[in-house]
Amino acid sequence: MTLEWEQVIVDATDPVALGRWWAEALGWVVVSDAPDEYEIRPAPDRKPGLLFVPVPEGKTVKNRLHLDFRPADHRAEVHRLLSLGARYADIGQGEQTWATLWDPEGNEFCVLSDRVSDT
The missing domain is CATH 3.10.180.10 (2,3-Dihydroxybiphenyl 1,2-Dioxygenase, domain 1)
Known part of the structure; x- marks a missing residue:
């Protein structure tokens, strides 16, 4: 296989707060805590992770x-x-x-x- 699953991107109005919530919920570790890219993973070297990125609008419809x-x-x-x-x-x-x-x-x-x- 030539593809490796790196992460799932999650749009957020507050990436840091949402990333912290998911880190607590999953018991994962923070690998990047920048305000514009907050990433968590099961372990520092384990993938895939969740990457929370800022968007100006809130969620309005059911997730696809x-x-x-x-x-x-x-x-x-x-x-x-x-x-x-x-x-x-x-x-x-x-x-x-x-x-x-x-x-x-x-x-x-x-x-x-x-x-x-x-x-």
Whole structure:
């Protein structure tokens, strides 16, 4: 393969604040904390990362791309993310086994049902 997935770019009205929120939510490290390019990764040398860049306008419509996360404990993880400032999102999905949430700037992401243990 000739392509390596480097990062996902996230438009933000406040890249530093949103990047810090996601770093806390994911337990990732900050690799660049410049106001115009705030990047986090799972570890300093591990990819892909999330790169938060400034845009003048706020989010107005549903994302065309969003992140899904598979936790060990769905209920505990949703509670933790809500306590960090996430909000429930109703985007017309109805009753599901996952939770759709918004980050502080209104970007949708999903917390899926519990991971199945290999043991």
